[in-house]
Each structure stands twice: as structure tokens, then as C-alpha cells.
Amino acid sequence: MDGRTVRQRGTALAVAALAAVLVSTGCSAGDSGAKDTAGSAAEAPAAANGGEAGRDAAKSGEQQAAGAGAADLRVDQRAIIYTGTMRVQVNDVDAKAREVVAVATRAGGFVGGDQRRSADEDAVAELQLRVPAPKFAAVVEEISALGRQQSREINTQDVTEETVDLDARITSQRARVDSARRLLARATSITDLVTLENELGRREADLASLEAKKRRLADLTALSTITVSLVGPAAKKATDDTDETGFLVGLRGGWKAFVASLAVMLTVLGALLPWLAAFGVPVAVLLLVLRRRKKTTGPAAPVSAPPPVPAARSAP
Numbered sequence: 067m068d069g070r071t072v073r074q075r076g077t078a079l080a081v082a083a084l085a086a087v088l089v090s091t092g093c094s095a096g097d098s099g100a101k102d103t104a105g106s107a108a109e110a111p112a113a114a115n116g117g118e119a120g121r122d123a124a125k126s127g128e129q130q131a132a133g134a135g136a137a138d139l140r141v142d143q144r145a146i147i148y149t150g151t152m153r154v155q156v157n158d159v160d161a162k163a164r165e166v167v168a169v170a171t172r173a174g175g176f177v178g179g180d181q182r183r184s185a186d187e188d189a190v191a192e193l194q195l196r197v198p199a200p201k202f203a204a205v206v207e208e209i210s211a212l213g214r215q216q217s218r219e220i221n222t223q224d225v226t227e228e229t230v231d232l233d234a235r236i237t238s239q240r241a242r243v244d245s246a247r248r249l250l251a252r253a254t255s256i257t258d259l260v261t262l263e264n265e266l267g268r269r270e271a272d273l274a275s276l277e278a279k280k281r282r283l284a285d286l287t288a289l290s291t292i293t294v295s296l297v298g299p300a301a302k303k304a305t306d307d308t309d310e311t312g313f314l315v316g317l318r319g320g321w322k323a324f325v326a327s328l329a330v331m332l333t334v335l336g337a338l339l340p341w342l343a344a345f346g347v348p349v350a351v352l353l354l355v356l357r358r359r360k361k362t363t364g365p366a367a368p369v370s371a372p373p374p375v376p377a378a379r380s381a382p
Contacts (some may be wrong), residue, residue: 145283147223148202148290156213159189159296166193166294169208173201175289187300195292202290209294216297225283232280239273 156162159182167177175197182191197205210218246266253259 153295189298191296196289
């Protein structure tokens with residue numbers, strides 16, 4: 067009885083211990099799964115935020131790279147050629163022309179051409195100015211204030227790409243020239259020497275041509291060109307003659323054509339007069355002498371015919 071009781075109690079204790087082990091194992095597994103689930107749930111938003119942050123960073127990097135590789139589009143960094151043409155009516159053409167020259171000189175420029183036709187109130191002066199590009203607009207406004215502006219035309223030409231292309235071509239051509247010089251220094255035969263000298267000369271000529279184009283563009287972009295026409299109060303506009311029609315206009319045009327033709331004829335006559343004096347006078351004198359000699363000798367006497375010969379009579 068005691069042994070059976072002891073065995074039953076041992077079995078119950080073993081079952082209880084096994085149940086306790088199983089319960090603890092299940093709880094630990096549940097806790098582990100809950101931790102794993104909670105960790106995954108917590109990491110998911112973080113991963114999503116991290117991905118978005120990564121994409122934003124990558125996008126920002128791409129934009130920065132694109133901005134670094136793109137050309138600078140600021141106006142002050144571009145090569146622009148400015149040209150202007152303006153016509154201003156003034157009271158005193160010569161005095162205002164001197165003021166225009168002074169305006170260009172104060173701006174740091176110079177006068178590239180000066181043509182004037184003085185005829186009192188119909189006077190005209192055409193000046194070609196070269197001024198620094200940053201002061202182009204200020205000079206134009208200052209000149210237009212000297213009188214009554216009749217016309218203005220401003221043109222711009224962007225040569226930035228052409229300038230960049232010339233710089234790249236010049237760099238490449240200089241490298242080709244240096245390469246040809248190195249090959250020429252290592253030439254060992256007369257044939258190679260002559261061939262390399264010709265090639266070097268051709269490459270140097272191409273380089274000089276590219277550099278000349280670069281200097282020309284640099285001059286045009288550094289100094290702008292302004293063509294100024296100063297006209298007097300009585301000067302007509304360029305479009306006045308083309309707008310007029312009618313009988314009087316035709317009569318005026320015909321009279322001008324007649325006067326021009328008469329002037330041409332008188333010019334030709336004046337050109338021929340020395341030749342007429344040199345050759346016409348001797349010929350006229352010779353003809354006069356021949357005519358007088360002919361009158362002195364008179365007409366030749368007519369030659370009479372011989373009398374007829376009588377016919378011979380026959381014997382009876």
C-alpha cells in the first residue's frame with residue numbers, strides 16, 4: 067500500500083513537472099513570436115521611411131549632379147554680341163556729333179567711323195561707335211536724349227555655344243600640334259622629316275585660324291557696335307520718298323532724271339572737247355585748203371571732137 071502510494075505520487079510529480087515544462091516552453095515561444103512580430107511591425111515603418119529618405123537623397127544627388135553638369139544660363143556668364151542702329155534728329159548736327167563722341171569716350175569706347183555731310187539744316191552725320199558691352203544700354207539712352215529719336219533697332223546674338231566649341235577645338239588642336247612636334251623631334255629619315263614638317267605646318271595653320279576666330283568673337287562680345295545717324299531739322303526720313311505718289315512726284319522725278327541726263331551729256335562733251343580741238347581743227351583746215359585750191363584751178367576745158375572726114379566721091 068505504501069509502495070503503490072509512493073509510485074502514484076512519483077507519477078503525479080513527473081506529470082506535473084512535464085506539464086510545467088510544456089507550459090513554460092509555450093510561453094517562451096509566444097513571447098518570442100510576439101517580440102518578433104512587434105520587431106517586424108516596428109521595423110516596417112522605419113524601413114519604409116528609410117527607403118523614402120534614400121530615394122529623396124538619391125533624387126537630390128541626381129539633381130545636384132545635373133545642375134553641376136548643365137551649362138550656366140546666367141546672362142552675365144554668356145557671350146552675347148550687341149549691335150544697335152539709331153537715328154536722332156538734332157538742331158546742330160556738328161555740335162551733337164561732338165557730344166556723341168564724348169559719350170562714347172566717357173564709356174571707355176571709341177569712334178570706329180565718322181561720315182558727315184554738312185548742308186545747314188539738311189546736314190547728316192553717321193558715326194559708328196564701339197563701346198563696352200556692359201555700358202551698351204546706358205550709351206544708347208544717353209544718345210537718344212540728345213534730340214528727337216526717329217528710329218532705334220537693337221539686335222543681340224548669343225555666341226556662347228560657339229565660344230565653348232572654339233575653346234574645345236583649340237585645346238584639341240594644341241594637343242595635335244604638340245604631338246606632331248614630338249614626332250618631328252624623333253624623326254630619323256629625310257622622308258619622315260619632310261612629311262612631319264608639312265603636317266606640323268598644317269596643324270599650326272589650323273590652330274592659328276581657330277585662335278583668330280576666338281579673338282574675333284572676344285572682340286565682338288567685349289565691345290558692342292552702335293551706328294548713330296544724326297540729321298538736321300530739314301532732313302527727310304528714309305521712308306518719305308517711297309511713301310509719296312502723284313503727278314508732282316512724277317514730275318519731280320522726271321525733272322531730276324532730265325537734269326541728270328543733261329549733266330551726263332555735258333560731261334561726255336567736256337571729255338570729247340580736247341580730242342575735237344586736237345584732231346578736228348587740223349582736219350577742218352585741210353578741207354578748207356583743198357576747197358580753195360579746187361576753186362582756183364577752175365573746171366577743165368571740154369575737149370572738142372575732131373571734124374568728120376568727108377566721104378570720097380566716085381568717078382563718073
